[in-house]
Amino acid sequence: MMPNYAPAAVIPVRGSGSRMWDQEDREYIDFGGGIAVNALGHAHPDLVAALTKQAGRLWHTSNVLATEPALELARRLVELTFADKVFFSNSGAEANEAALKLARRYAFDHHHKGKERILAFDNAFHGRTLFTVTAGGQASYREGFGPLPGAIEHLPFNDIGALSEAFDKDVCAVIVEPVQGEGGVTAADKAFLETIRRLCDEHDALLILDEVQTGVGRVGTLYAYQSYGVTPDILTTAKGLGGGFPVAATLSTGTVAESLKVGTHGSTWGGNPMGCAVASTVLDIVSTDAVLAGVSERRQQIEGALRALGDKYGIFGEIRGLGLLMGCVLNEPWESKARDLMRAAQDEGVFVLVAGASVLRIAPSLIIPERDIAEGLERLERAIVRFCAADKN
Numbered sequence: 001m002m003p004n005y006a007p008a009a010v011i012p013v014r015g016s017g018s019r020m021w022d023q024e025d026r027e028y029i030d031f032g033g034g035i036a037v038n039a040l041g042h043a044h045p046d047l048v049a050a051l052t053k054q055a056g057r058l059w060h061t062s063n064v065l066a067t068e069p070a071l072e073l074a075r076r077l078v079e080l081t082f083a084d085k086v087f088f089s090n091s092g093a094e095a096n097e098a099a100l101k102l103a104r105r106y107a108f109d110h111h112h113k114g115k116e117r118i119l120a121f122d123n124a125f126h127g128r129t130l131f132t133v134t135a136g137g138q139a140s141y142r143e144g145f146g147p148l149p150g151a152i153e154h155l156p157f158n159d160i161g162a163l164s165e166a167f168d169k170d171v172c173a174v175i176v177e178p179v180q181g182e183g184g185v186t187a188a189d190k191a192f193l194e195t196i197r198r199l200c201d202e203h204d205a206l207l208i209l210d211e212v213q214t215g216v217g218r219v220g221t222l223y224a225y226q227s228y229g230v231t232p233d234i235l236t237t238a239k240g241l242g243g244g245f246p247v248a249a250t251l252s253t254g255t256v257a258e259s260l261k262v263g264t265h266g267s268t269w270g271g272n273p274m275g276c277a278v279a280s281t282v283l284d285i286v287s288t289d290a291v292l293a294g295v296s297e298r299r300q301q302i303e304g305a306l307r308a309l310g311d312k313y314g315i316f317g318e319i320r321g322l323g324l325l326m327g328c329v330l331n332e333p334w335e336s337k338a339r340d341l342m343r344a345a346q347d348e349g350v351f352v353l354v355a356g357a358s359v360l361r362i363a364p365s366l367i368i369p370e371r372d373i374a375e376g377l378e379r380l381e382r383a384i385v386r387f388c389a390a391d392k393n
């Protein structure tokens with residue numbers, strides 16, 4: 001494969017629940033959840049059943065023909081959210097690409113020429129297509145890929161003053177993550193999201209919430225906007241939606257959706273019957289009170305333990321994020337060594353993630369059993385002991 005990734009030497013071959021096994025049959029506890037994707041762990045029997053049932057019936061039709069699983073998933077998403085309409089694609093970047101294109105097109109259809117500014121935020125992550133990487137707030141991800149799409153501006157996250165100052169009638173959309181995931185697991189302040197909503201309304205701009213990482217129960221409500229009480233015009237969902245099968249969606253109100261007229265946008269595999277069948281099953285399970293309440297309980301259990309580890313070894317400062325999207329900020333002597341700690345954890349049999357150089361990210365299955373949490377935390381503690389000792393040498 002091309003050298004754009006630096007994969008671990010370990011090669012997992014199977015998984016079950018929150019455990020994975022590598023080629024040597026070594027067992028790992030999965031605190032990374034495939035980067036907030038495996039919302040129900042590995043090989044969940046209901047998802048395997050939904051997938052294999054659909055795999056035996058119909059794989060693909062083209063967008064000339066709608067399929068039952070796509071119609072069914074669209075109906076569920078509309079029932080469970082603010083949205084009236086859904087566009088299907090296969091990844092978070094594609095869902096955001098559609099959202100950004102839709103916002104520009106909506107302004108083109110309804111507003112004055114020149115209403116095309118898109119406001120985005122420092123440290124944001126929206127994907128790796130040219131439009132979405134330009135909306136993202138990490139300059140290094142854009143470097144060398146120009147010329148880039150224009151009229152996209154970045155503002156400091158959670159800074160209401162800067163936002164108010166930048167807003168004018170030429171803004172067509174604001175794109176924001178309720179919790180910045182890749183950028184360091186930083187939650188938006190409620191007042192910040194509320195202000196974005198108010199300014200969008202005042203200036204006829206659309207609010208796009210990128211819930212690719214925060215969606216599908218990750219923060220303890222089905223979508224994070226429901227925790228914040230701030231309703232977007234467009235919402236994107238991907239990672240957890242298929243529980244590990246690639247499927248993504250761009251949701252919007254009916255009025256906004258009208259701008260995606262016949263022929264304006266498309267995707268060959270978007271709405272793939274297998275992805276949609278799996279995603280409907282994921283939503284059925286995740287949208288239950290038991291699973292959503294379980295996210296908050298698990299958060300408390302894990303956060304309590306991480307704080308205790310932080311106090312015992314002096315390694316963590318802030319423990320942040322929402323629900324089961326957690327960031328542990330590494331303290332001074334270990335700052336910018338999150339990757340080393342991630343590797344030490346892997347050596348001890350627990351997979352964790354990083355979010356930037358100085359934040360250890362934990363995003364396990366929403367239904368990870370208590371026993372696996374406890375064992376994963378024990379392994380993480382052993383990794384911390386080794387990591388701290390190694391650092392002294």
Ligand SMILES: *Cc1c(COP(=O)(O)O)cnc(C)c1O
Nearest residue numbers: 091092093125126127181212213
């Ligand atoms: C992962 C992620 C994306 C990109 O999703 P891909 O499926 O990798 O294209 C976009 N936005 C957010 C918030 C993400 O976490």
